[in-house]
Amino acid sequence: MSTDPAASEPTIFQKILDGDVPADIVYEDEQCIAFHDVNPQAPTHILVIPRKPIPTVDDISPDDEALVGHLFRVASKVAEREGLDNGYRTVINCGDDGQQTVYHLHVHVLGGRSLQWPPG
Template identity: 65%
Template structure:
């Protein structure tokens, strides 16, 4: 990805674009979504720029597990005691809008099924 322009999330992590960061560590950040689909809508974004889930390797397994652990932490810190949903979108048909994987954490209302 070094040949490509920085992703929106990389620009947020470097401070080039402002973001509402609710959590950060050496591996990822969690930010509020700018177009929330639920009362609480956070994105857990790895610092490593991986374009889509299809670009994951076995080397990335611990990182993906970490994203879910962070999702649990930020859900608790946001008071999502009645539950929450986590979602990865992969590519255009799934409505992935940034080519940098990110885990959505949605809560604060009753979710419907099927999601759509």
């Protein structure tokens, strides 16, 4: 389960969902939104987040399986809309060692250049 010490405070992503913090939204539906990362690590760097607050990958329940699948379908749609025809990377960080900085599940969609491997 989540080990976020600030779990009682709304995350920046929750503030975006609530309309308290602006975001450059590129996609939204009843289950999720997608927006440009404010600290891009590639020419295209979009975050896809569920409206349901799920802190980490470890907090995904069996009831969330369809939602998580939907996040990846949206990631694919966003990549297509952004013209990432030559490929892209999806990333989900989990926990401190995984470099998760916002404890609200999110899929990074990175592209627009050749990405290196290994990533870490």
